[in-house]
Amino acid sequence: MRLSPSRIAAAAACVLLTACTGQTIKPTQGKSDAPAGKATSIRWLIEEPEDAAALKALKEHVATFEKQSGIKVETTTLPFDTMRTVLQTQLRSGQGPDVFNWGSGPSFGGALIEAGLVADISDAYKKYGWKIYDFAKERVTVNGKVYGIPGEMETIGLFYNKAVFTKLGIQEPKSLDDLRAAADKVRASGMVPLAVGDKEGWEGGHLLSMALSSDIGSEGVESMFRGEKSWSSPEVVSAFGLWKDFNDKGLLPKSPTSVDYDTSTSLYFSGKAAMIPTGSWLVGEIDDNAKFESGYIPFPAPGGPGIFTGGLGSGPFVSATTKKKDAALQFLNFLASEDHGRWTVENLHTIPAQPIKTEGLKVSKLFAQVLQDTAKFSEGGDFGHNIDVMVSDAVNKAMYDGMQGVMTGQRTPEAAAAAMEKAAKK
Structure with a gap:
């Protein structure tokens, strides 16, 4: 269910x-x-x-x-x-x-x-x-x-409003630079580029997971689970820094740590936000509540389209x-x-x-796409990891607190990553 x-x-x-x-x-x-x-x-x-x-x-x-x-x-x-x-x-x-x-x-x-x-x-x-x-x-x-x-099975990626993209002349982002350019165009139009809320803390774990997985792939993240690579590595610092940069440039809702998940999804359903980074579990609610067609892609990587973050x-x-x-x-x-x-x-x-x-299944076009994407997970395609189901509670707390601290300017990306590494060594 x-x-x-x-x-x-x-x-x-x-x-x-x-x-x-x-x-x-x-x-x-x-x-x-x-x-x-x-x-x-x-x-x-x-x-x-x-x-x-x-x-x-x-x-x-x-x-x-x-x-x-x-x-x-x-x-x-x-x-x-x-x-x-x-x-x-x-x-x-x-x-x-x-x-x-x-x-x-x-x-x-x-x-x-x-x-x-x-x-x-x-x-x-x-x-x-x-x-x-x-x-x-x-x-x-x-x-x-x-x-x-x-x-x-679930994936975490980026949903986007196809009508808004068409109206603003935006192509589906194929890299992180493309995503930044798309978000800038959306912001210039007066809309919220990315419907991100991190009031409850767990959302920040997904944000870090998708950015990090797309950057270094599943094997790179797994090396951190195994303790072979530090959570304070430059890649983790960069993933925290990405969301700080997006927030500092006004690409997220105002004060995202005061925006809960339901409010962020409402921003997307209502057409007030052009994109929302979240999981495939939202498809049913998009089908029921959004009056526009959505696309769904992996969170882009610095040098390419990225990979979906996958999990159970x-x-x-x-x-x-x-x-x-x-x-x-x-x-x-x-x-x-x-x-x-x-x-x-x-x-x-x-x-x-x-x-x-899948023959004869009655599903929406968007969910049919998600089914196809997720099938690749079972066939051995590269999917990233949702960090919070794979690490200790102490590491999760450091990650959640770290992302919120980065968003509010009370913590640097370096400090947030260091706190995760310290928690992992306990």
């Missing part, structure tokens, strides 16, 4: 770190006080969607599983900020959900796995034959055991303490099915981390 990374990208340490209680728990391996397969109900916890209609449609879709299986699914939701606070506590208490959706990366689901809060479902992969892309499956694999189903959203995991593991796995089999994948594409505008047949 479309669980915006705008909510996934800001997880706090209490959810992610064993240090919240100082201990781990031992999985129950699905031991139940009821006969295997006889559980009549399970609880599924997901982040509260921004669109109430999407939740209603999802529940109606899940009802098909309930009818076929005889298993009742109690779908519960929490706002992200609440979920990140209470999820680990619920899982440790044994009173948590049987199945829950959470980020697929090592800093999200991976941390809960290390804390012993997630059930090993390796046998279920063999039993049901789930056809998950290998690169995605790796994100939920720890020490050779598989613990979840990866969430939807939240996906389902099974609690290590559930007493209804068999029923939970039957539900995961439903969520991993191609039929469910096709349904999510058409109804929730998300892209499953598995092969699906």
Whole structure:
């Protein structure tokens, strides 16, 4: 389902770190006080969607599983900020959900796995034959055991208003210089060039990720994850400096650290801003709210068109303490099915981390393009990394604070990059 990374990208340490209680728990391996397969109900916890209609449609879709299986699914939701606070506590208490959706990366689901809060479902992969892309499956694999189903595939790039570009005589940017020139033309016309908000902090992580990935490629970013290259390197300083420069030149909304994500998207939907750097999860809202045709491209690089930043959203995991593991796995089999994948594409505008047949799918022209672009991810094309799902909470905090400090002029790009490196060494 479309669980915006705008909510996934800001997880706090209490959810992610064993240090919240100082201990781990031992999985129950699905031991139940009821006969295997006889559980009549399970609880599924997901982040509260921004669109109430999407939740209603999802529940109606899940009802098909309930009818076929005889298993009742109690779908519960929490706002992200609440979920990140209470999820680990619920899982440790044994009173948590049987199945829950959470980020697929090592800093999200991976941390809960290390804390012993997630059930090993390796046998279920063999039993049901789930056809998950290998690169995605790796994100939920720890020490050779598989613990979840990866969430939807996503890209981060640059949406632009085609009508505005045509009116102003702007060609699709093929380099960073092209983007600067386009933004200057837009600003001269009286519009906001780039609808950027960084009030909530996580947005800055995406801004840094897309600029850095396009500049040095996936391997360059991975070298920083591995500690082979410093976060205080000139490339990171340059990526921070790029957004400082854009802000100083009036290419962003006034005081972007006071602009939240919803306000930035509204600027784009309303036609007041010509471009918005964000993720493919926004396609559905663009289709519903914008009265103009949009293009979608990678964030440009200094010497060329750049690459999309790619990643995975939240996906389902099974609690290590559930007493209804068999029923939970039957539900995961439903969520991993191609039929469910096709349904999510058409109804929730998300892209499953598995092969699906696209013939006959009813999607917009923009989403069809995103599907094609994302397919390249699974075929081995170069995609950058969304930094915040791959690093520690301490590095994320340094990154979020650093971008906000750069935007407000309270911190230099050099200081922001140095703070990330210092956090990485802790």
